[in-house]
Amino acid sequence: MSAEFGGRSGRQGKISQWLRGRRPKEAAGDGGREALLLDAAGAGLPLAPAAYPTADFRCSCDRVGCPTPARHPLSFAWQTQSTTDSAQIERWARNQPQANFITATGMVHDVLDVPLEAGREALERLLGSGIEVGPVAESDDGRLLFFTLTRGTPEDEDEWWPCELDCHPETMDEHPGLRWHCRGSYVLVPPARLPGDHQSVHWVRGLEHPLPDPLTLLEILTDACARYIGEESDHANSGWPSRR
Template identity: 70%
Template sequence: MGDGIGRYRGTESKLAQWLRRRPKRDAAGDQNDREKLLLAVAAAGLPLAPAAYPVGYSCSCERIGCPTPARHPVSFAWQTQSTTDRAQVERWARNEPRANFITATGMVHDVLDVPLSAGRAALDRLLAEGVDVGPVAAFPDGVGDGGRMLFFTATRGTPEDEDEWWPCELDCHPETMDEHPGLRWHCRGSYVLVPPARLPGDEDAHPAVTWVRGPEHALPDPLNLLEALTDACARHAAARESEDGEDDAAHEIAWPLTR
């Protein structure tokens, strides 16, 4: 009996009619949205360069055992290649419609990179306290380290003494420091993915890396965010240790890695 329901005029449900009329996913529209988001990042002054993209569960670089699939620049010259030039970003976006993009840190901005749950808690606290928070991006759970949240800040500036710079290796791995468990500070010599970006396994899905707060927000002083972020990271690490019986947070995969 049920097989005949909706086959005759006037008996088709409104939901079925809507599903039948619903437009299919517009690939051109997706590309236009992607290009607009990338141009907004460039307009905010954050230098961009093309990055690898997912091919199924692998990386477009075809490197066997790529340690950071779809999360690294295409060119070894990414630092000098990075640009905010609108025309160049448009060319890259149109010529490489599947490419992810990275932004080089330490030129205009730094990024404080924390576990996703810690980032959510810190963001709630910062906004409740009325602190000016800049752009924030998020990676989902299930990317190898439980998800991450990226807080974009002003850079610490170019010091008169070049020796005052922290090396990138420290900026990307400060979770080894007891006072900053799980926190990575990306500055000169480092980079992060920018939305919209896809990760292995979701190349035909919606972007996995998305804006929580867009690049239209002004870049804050990183020191204004640091206390809330380090407190949230410490609580995150303590919770992980109590749940698992050991400090697994200290062993999370940190990236970018040297290619």
């Protein structure tokens, strides 16, 4: 299967152009932010407030050397705090106008989180094959997030099965390729700001697209990630000078 899609000449520019053309227009200002958050909650994504970047590109939390600046919930109780209640989300958004928001995975939805280049290639292949793809968000730190149905919830213990790709906040570095955010994990939900100039998390396919079964995406995503990691390894072993 890989041989059909091995050529990359001009691919990244083509996909980037396609994504820019498909990106949903995100309204500016607090009103647009609040509307997008309410849309996410209306689609069933449970939300909770998260940290945000400060003017010096650091994290708004008071932790010295925060390992995930602007990417983590404000409360340690985020799993029980996460909600789709529109009134609560409106209060949070208005009382904490700079806050990002996370969505807790594994209750209604999961997220398949892949390196940006591999994700763009996989997205083109999925759409070209006529496979239903749900909402997709792009994170400017180099990841593409595929939102899917969850494999199971705490109420459906018999329907939940573990996977070696399962990713939790404390194990993210262990999954440089595909990360499967399910029960006990979270991701930033658009619109979110990241440290750095004009860095953000934004939708490239909006919430009007139904959540698909994750297994329908998994083969193409894992194939793209395997070749992406293989190419990264080839570059690392090619004798190029290493950065210091």
